[in-house]
Amino acid sequence: MPTLPLVPLPRRVAPTEAASPFPITSATTVSGDTDAAGTLAALLRTRTGLELAATDDGDIVLSVGGGGEPESYRLRVGADGIRIDGADAAGLFYGIHTLVQLIHGTDAGWIVPAVEIEDAPRFAYRGVMLDVARHFHDVDTVRAYIDRAAALKFNHLHLHLSDDQGWRLEIRSRPELTRAASATSVGGGPGGYYTQDDYRAIVAYAASRHMTVVPELDMPGHTHAVGVAHPELAENPVLDAVVSSGGPAPRAGEPYTGIDVGFSSLRIGEDATYDFVADVFGELAELTPGPYLHFGGDEALGTSPEDFATFVARASEIVRRTGKTPVAWHEAGAAPGLARGTIGQYWSFVTPVDGADERARAFTRGGGRLILSPADAIYLDMKPHEDFPLGLTWARGATSVERAYRWEPSAVVDGLAEEDILGVEAPLWTETVATLEDIDALAFPRIAAAAEAAWSPATSDAGDRTWESFRVRTGGLGPLWTTLGIRFPASPEIPWTT
Known part of the structure; x- marks a missing residue:
């Protein structure tokens, strides 16, 4: 799969069986943890201009308490939608930020690639x-x-x-x-x-x-x-x-x-x-x-x-x-x-x-x-x-x-x-x-x-934990950082996505 703009590098990233990415549109909905849904809605509004509506059965499902290490999360993007399960509230928060890094614009609109991520921190x-x-x-x-x-x-x-x-x-x-x-x-x-x-x-x-x-x-x-x-x-x-x-x-x-x-x-x-x-x-x-x-x-x-x-x-x-x-x-x-x-x-x-x-x-x-x-x-x-x-x-x-x-x-x-x-x-x-x-x-x-x-x-311990991988992944975050109002210098060491 292509190098995704994920920083810091998750513990495990793999493609799912979905044949195509999941679209984010004005009709996309979210359900689950209320605080996390508010965080995601605010970030998506800034990144895409879209308003994310809350429902009981959303396209994006956010949950806390799925087990695992402190601050860990699991994220899955498939044909049927997106699900993020955090071991705790912090893990769900980090999973949301990973999702926001994955969202990118195309001529056809905003999409999220079909991936499955299992992630947890190395250091407390x-x-x-x-x-x-x-x-x-x-x-x-x-x-x-x-x-x-x-x-x-x-x-x-x-x-x-x-x-x-x-x-x-x-x-x-x-x-x-x-x-x-x-x-x-x-x-x-x-x-x-x-x-x-x-x-x-x-x-x-x-x-x-x-x-x-x-x-x-x-x-x-x-x-x-x-x-x-x-x-x-x-x-x-x-x-x-x-x-x-x-x-x-x-x-x-x-x-x-x-x-x-x-x-x-x-x-x-x-x-x-x-x-x-x-x-x-x-x-x-x-x-x-x-x-x-x-x-x-x-x-x-x-x-x-x-x-x-x-x-x-x-x-x-x-x-x-x-x-x-x-x-x-x-x-x-x-x-x-x-x-x-x-x-x-x-x-x-x-x-x-x-x-x-x-x-x-x-x-x-x-x-x-x-x-x-x-x-x-x-x-x-x-x-x-x-x-x-x-x-x-x-x-x-x-x-x-x-x-x-x-x-x-x-x-x-x-x-x-x-x-x-x-x-x-x-x-x-x-x-x-x-x-x-x-x-x-x-x-x-x-x-x-x-x-x-x-x-x-x-x-x-990770094949993609390299300088060459990092510089490409970081370059892919340029559009996100720009929409978030971060005035970063365009370092020539990084191949920035425009």
Whole structure:
């Protein structure tokens, strides 16, 4: 059968006995799960302009509870219609998005090829991260990114809510954080923050798309903004620790608008620091129904190893006592007192450098697991090519779509079993990203490669799990992405369908 525009690649795709595709017309009807029917109707309206009527016995039947692995589904297109059975509501949701990918226009109208698909995810955690600290992104922009990610079967949204440039979440016990430290962003542009009601709205919207929000308040480094609001909690910038970009130098107590990293730290030895940690993560835990709270722990370059270890031990335990599972970047694996069960997020390269693999393995020895985010593969803020107007190049230069695709999660950190890997996450840092159009320009089409690494079978276990197959399948999604309003660049690496 011809290569179908399915990304991420399903576990199994086979033709059915039907001799011809199933037509989608103004007379097509849907029955079954009400929520799922509403989702499908909205997507079809956008994609085709057709209104899908609900009946008791539809041409498209949607059901939940057919058994199988969590988030799995079965989709069958035959002469008698279309049926999608989800093991749960999330599985049915993903099956609907697979169906929408299959719909394409012909001279005779809209059709769906006659196929049978059985599908389930490889990893339980499939994430995207949006940095709202370097540039603030409002609730509507976050919702739009949720829609884009959920359509590719991502199920976690990691929000990077604080950094040197700004604090972006209302903490009622610490009102100075947003009063004094939220108004600016990289380059001196406007900042902003989420009220607690804004944050709850994001969490609820994500849940309606079967996504869990993972909030991050980064510390002990990346905390210059905390020092603007609470100078008593922050050390002076350590300028000889800066990874410099040539921009403005940080000054204690003044908002920072550059993109250097490594210079800031909380005061590790002060009890007031841990009162602050308990306050902010206590409120964050109450606001967050999901199981994870991320406390950062990366690039504390001006902090001694001993102080860093002290902070990580105390902060991870504070998070654990909220009833949530702590998450930290892989540097925190160097701390012998890291709270048991903490999840590590690996951000070094596909081939580890500077001992990152050993720090990552430390999480699994402590009862935790790993989220893989190799920077030279799925950091979506890297330039796709050297001349691209947005993005950075520190992760081994520009990251092409092909490089974003050609990596295998199980091969990154030696000594890990498959069950040690919780999942895959594609971060989007926003030093150069100020608008939704910027997000689209850097994320697409490479976000599709990250989706396939997170959902699809390992490269050794599926014949079509190849670069050549992926680039053709992704190219077939161009018309769908266009109708969904995604302003993706037409990468020359992809043979786009017009």
